Amino acid sequence: MNRNSQAERCLIVFTRYPEPGKTKTRLIPAVGAEQAATIHREMTRHTFDWAMELARENHTTVESHFEGGDRQCMQACFGRDLVYRPQHEGDLGRRMERAFCDAFDAGVGRVVIVGTDCPGLDAALVRTAFERLEHDHLVLGPAEDGGYYLIGLSRKEPTLFSQIDWGTDRVLRQTLDAAEASGLRSSLLKRLADIDRPEDLDLWRRERCRSRVFASDPRISVILPTYNEADGLADVLRSVQEADDRNIEMIVADGGSNDATRAIADACGTRVVCSPKGRSRQMNAGAAVATGRILLFLHADTRLPRGFAQDVRAALAEPGVAAGAFDLRIDGASGSLRLIERTARLRAKYLQMPYGDQAIFLRTEMFNSLEGFSDLPIMEDFELVRRLRRHGRIALVDAPVVTSARRWRKLGPWRVTWRNQGIVLGYLLGIAPKRLARWYYGSQ
Numbered sequence: 265m266n267r268n269s270q271a272e273r274c275l276i277v278f279t280r281y282p283e284p285g286k287t288k289t290r291l292i293p294a295v296g297a298e299q300a301a302t303i304h305r306e307m308t309r310h311t312f313d314w315a316m317e318l319a320r321e322n323h324t325t326v327e328s329h330f331e332g333g334d335r336q337c338m339q340a341c342f343g344r345d346l347v348y349r350p351q352h353e354g355d356l357g358r359r360m361e362r363a364f365c366d367a368f369d370a371g372v373g374r375v376v377i378v379g380t381d382c383p384g385l386d387a388a389l390v391r392t393a394f395e396r397l398e399h400d401h402l403v404l405g406p407a408e409d410g411g412y413y414l415i416g417l418s419r420k421e422p423t424l425f426s427q428i429d430w431g432t433d434r435v436l437r438q439t440l441d442a443a444e445a446s447g448l449r450s451s452l453l454k455r456l457a458d459i460d461r462p463e464d465l466d467l468w469r470r471e472r473c474r475s476r477v478f479a480s481d482p483r484i485s486v487i488l489p490t491y492n493e494a495d496g497l498a499d500v501l502r503s504v505q506e507a508d509d510r511n512i513e514m515i516v517a518d519g520g521s522n523d524a525t526r527a528i529a530d531a532c533g534t535r536v537v538c539s540p541k542g543r544s545r546q547m548n549a550g551a552a553v554a555t556g557r558i559l560l561f562l563h564a565d566t567r568l569p570r571g572f573a574q575d576v577r578a579a580l581a582e583p584g585v586a587a588g589a590f591d592l593r594i595d596g597a598s599g600s601l602r603l604i605e606r607t608a609r610l611r612a613k614y615l616q617m618p619y620g621d622q623a624i625f626l627r628t629e630m631f632n633s634l635e636g637f638s639d640l641p642i643m644e645d646f647e648l649v650r651r652l653r654r655h656g657r658i659a660l661v662d663a664p665v666v667t668s669a670r671r672w673r674k675l676g677p678w679r680v681t682w683r684n685q686g687i688v689l690g691y692l693l694g695i696a697p698k699r700l701a702r703w704y705y706g707s708q
Contacts, residue, residue, distance in 0.1 A: 281333030586656030
């Protein structure tokens with residue numbers, strides 16, 4: 265495979281073919297040559313698993329630069345999804361220097377090199393490194409042994425790889441000194457531990473246990489379409505972040521806001537993708553870059569309940585469930601709003617027809633098989649749920665989402681309710697969605 269000449273970012277994973285006796289040699293006295301090679305293979309596969317999250321993102325390529333074996337051996341061991349390249353000759357510094365030069369010569373703008381010895385390294389930390397390279401020349405991930413587990417550059421800088429005592433506890437300090445002498449803007453990530461010696465193996469065992477837990481908790485991509493939603497957006501994003509679940513990804517799909525929407529999303533550390541305006545198009549754009557095995561579509565005026573992630577996973581694990589949604593609570597005190605909530609609950613539970621403000625969720629595989637939301641100016645959620653019902657049950661999570669009462673306050677609860685039902689009836693009667701949209705949005 266050839267390097268993607270359109271890539272803005274390139275992650276290079278330095279590793280070695282796991283041949284017994286030639287990998288993790290410092291572990292051999294404690295565990296033997298075969299087990300040392302097995303540990304190296306597991307650590308490499310662990311690194312490739314999270315690296316593939318980045319490979320699925322736009323303008324990002326991932327390569328494995330290897331020693332030992334050949335490309336066929338690496339493909340047989342780790343699969344064909346990655347680009348495999350043999351490392352250059354020379355010491356570690358020379359090999360990294362040449363890898364950076366090759367990538368920059370191919371037109372890549374930001375390049376990060378990592379190894380496979382650091383179990384605490386993940387895709388989120390590498391994304392942070394790439395983001396810092398938008399402003400800094402050099403990013404380093406300090407290792408506890410005095411070296412570094414990650415190095416990123418935004419331009420060629422060969423001085424960083426000469427006169428370095430590789431394999432010693434002076435590597436990080438010498439590299440920072442070289443960067444300062446060259447006038448480079450540098451940034452440090454958090455300090456992490458490598459797995460090099462027998463006493464480090466407990467760290468790897470703990471990481472394997474943690475990875476098994478995450479494997480049973482599939483990643484959820486929360487996709488939020490926005491257009492001028494600066495008011496209240498931070499609260500909505502915090503409702504996702506408060507889940508304190510590492511396997512959640514937040515994506516804001518913005519339709520061209522001209523207020524502070526995107527700035528607020530950026531400040532909250534949320535990924536932002538831009539799309540032509542239109543809820544169905546924006547949600548499809550968000551789903552296109554999502555890396556989760558589950559998609560959850562959240563309105564910009566709706567807050568998720570605490571613990572929502574486990575509720576979503578549990579609902580989709582039930583036999584015969586094609587998708588799900590949450591019970592609805594409207595942020596207001598009037599009795600008419602309570603009646604609307606009860607009506608929504610009954611509709612979702614017995615008619616299997618939740619609406620979009622109830623945060624519809626489903627497996628990514630199911631979403632892709634249905635080719636996503638239809639390109640409609642209105643009723644996109646209603647139409648998707650109708651298709652989903654042919655594939656299984658729509659589960660209702662008892663914990664409610666809390667949605668803003670702004671629509672009901674502006675027009676009155678009953679006017680909003682009858683208007684919504686009129687749109688549904690018109691859609692079922694075959695009135696063109698464009699005509700319904702003009703009537704709906706014109707009546708706001």
